Amino acid sequence: MKGIKTVFSLLVLTALWSLSSCEKNISIALPAIQSQIVVEGHIETGQGAYVVLTRSSAYFSPLDTAAILNSIVRNATVIVSDGVHTDTLPMITDITPPGNYLYTTYLPWYYKKAKPSVIGQAGGTYKLTVLTGGQKLTSTTTIPPALKLDSAWFKLQPPSDSLGFIWAHLTDPGAVQNFYRWYAKRLHKDKKYLAPFGSTFNDKFINGTSFDFAYDRGIEPGSVAADDNNAEAGYFKKGDTVVVKFCSIDFNTYTFYYSYETEGANAGNPFGAPSNVKTNIQGGLGVWGGFSTTFDTVINIPHP
Numbered sequence: 001m002k003g004i005k006t007v008f009s010l011l012v013l014t015a016l017w018s019l020s021s022c023e024k025n026i027s028i029a030l031p032a033i034q035s036q037i038v039v040e041g042h043i044e045t046g047q048g049a050y051v052v053l054t055r056s057s058a059y060f061s062p063l064d065t066a067a068i069l070n071s072i073v074r075n076a077t078v079i080v081s082d083g084v085h086t087d088t089l090p091m092i093t094d095i096t097p098p099g100n101y102l103y104t105t106y107l108p109w110y111y112k113k114a115k116p117s118v119i120g121q122a123g124g125t126y127k128l129t130v131l132t133g134g135q136k137l138t139s140t141t142t143i144p145p146a147l148k149l150d151s152a153w154f155k156l157q158p159p160s161d162s163l164g165f166i167w168a169h170l171t172d173p174g175a176v177q178n179f180y181r182w183y184a185k186r187l188h189k190d191k192k193y194l195a196p197f198g199s200t201f202n203d204k205f206i207n208g209t210s211f212d213f214a215y216d217r218g219i220e221p222g223s224v225a226a227d228d229n230n231a232e233a234g235y236f237k238k239g240d241t242v243v244v245k246f247c248s249i250d251f252n253t254y255t256f257y258y259s260y261e262t263e264g265a266n267a268g269n270p271f272g273a274p275s276n277v278k279t280n281i282q283g284g285l286g287v288w289g290g291f292s293t294t295f296d297t298v299i300n301i302p303h304p
Contacts (some may be wrong), residue, residue, distance in 0.1 A: 004200055030171035033058050035046040037073060037137055038288035043126050044247070044293050045143060048105030048116035049080040049089060053130065056285060076132035082124055085117035095109040120290065128275060129289045130212070139281045141252045143179035146292040147178065152244050155214070163235035166242055166298055174208025179254035181291070182215050185247040186236070193217030193245045196234070200249075200257040240300040245293055252280040253289035 004140045033056070033125035041051035053073035078089040089103035105116035113139045118126065130137040149168045156164040166184060196218040216234040227233065236242055249257075259278040279285045 023094060037132065037135060037138070037281075037284040037286075039128070039129065039137060039139070039288060040130045041119075041128055041139075041280075041282055041286070041288045042291055043080065043120040043141070043143070043289075044291035045120045045122055045146065046279075046293075047120055048281055049087065049103075049118065049126070049128075050102040050106040051089060051128070051130070051288075053078070053103065053132070054268050068203060072101045073132055074101050076103065076130055079129040079131075080118050080278050081129075082118045082121075083127075087118045110240055110264040113194060122292050124290070124291060126288075135283060137281055137283040141253060141280070141288050141290040142240070143290035144178075144248045146172070146294050147246075147248050147292040149244070149246050149296055152296040152298050154238070154240075154242070154298055156238070156302045157235065158186075159292065160235070162238045164238070164300075164302070165216055166244060167203050167212060168244065168296075169210070169212050169245070169268050170278040172203045172206050172208060177207070177251075178203045179249045179251060181247045181249055181254075183247070184218065184236075184244050185245070186217075187241045187243065188241070191220075193243075194220060195257075198261060200254060200261060202254060202258075228262070236300055238300050238302065242298045244298060244302060246295045246296070247294075248292040250290060253287065253291075256280060256287040256289065 022032075038054045038056050039051065040054075053076055055073060057071060062092040064205065075091070078091075080087050080089060087105055089105055091111070092102045092104055092107070103117075108159045119127070120143055122143050126144050127141060128137075128139045128141075147170075149170055152166060152168040154164055154181065155167050156162070172178060179200075179202045183195050183199065185193045191301040194217070196216050199215065199218070217236050219228045221232060255278045259276065263277050277285075280287060280289075
């Protein structure tokens with residue numbers, strides 16, 4: 001019996017040695033990438049335009065505050081036109097420390113200073129032109145007709161007696177294909193409207209139907225708020241007042257946000273299909289999107 005154990009031990013050691021001797025360090029030289037201008041811009045009904053410009057970086061590049069600040073594109077010329085009127089967007093640097101650089105006529109205080117000539121309207125077409133460092137980027141977006149939710153309400157998610165989701169009822173028109181994006185903001189808690197994961201959808205399977213659907217609460221990336229890092233994360237809470245911003249968008253805007261969410265879902269997933277984020281920017285990356293917005297205010301009392 002002792003001899004059998006000895007032989008077995010020798011076999012295990014031999015197998016382990018064989019496996020370790022088969023290891024080989026593989027070094028892959030990744031090709032250098034050319035930095036590109038990245039656009040995040042939108043125009044929505046009743047508002048001026050809003051554009052953020054940054055430069056892309058390599059996948060394994062450092063990501064810290066200094067890197068983010070260095071990626072910002074400053075002193076660009078950003079022009080928006082609706083075919084009749086044209087605005088050159090002023091650069092704003094004093095929004096949020098350490099100094100975000102925005103090109104915008106979107107902010108309420110700007111309206112008091114000089115009302116923009118180009119304001120989003122349903123049915124409008126809007127061209128964006130960016131000139132920086134000898135480069136020219138262009139894009140065009142449209143704002144489709146608005147479609148308002150039939151109703152919206154808060155519903156508890158069992159077994160919780162205080163947490164739940166915002167539900168809505170939508171009647172989708174059957175005449176044309178429609179594309180949507182959902183945002184929500186808790187008054188006195190959230191600084192801006194937040195889109196939860198999967199907030200962009202089309203009516204491919206719901207065209208011409210009337211149905212209920214629900215969304216969880218969006219979370220600001222990197223949030224340190226307590227309710228974004230505990231059991232309440234992703235939930236609305238009884239007593240919240242929530243404003244839902246429901247947007248109709250065009251196909252190109254939908255394609256960007258849908259591919260962005262798909263890539264986010266697949267990142268780091270060994271079973272996820274590789275995908276690229278689609279862009280509608282000629283000469284760069286990112287999105288220039290038009291949003292036709294409607295708003296519903298929900299006071300979070302559980303729906304009967």
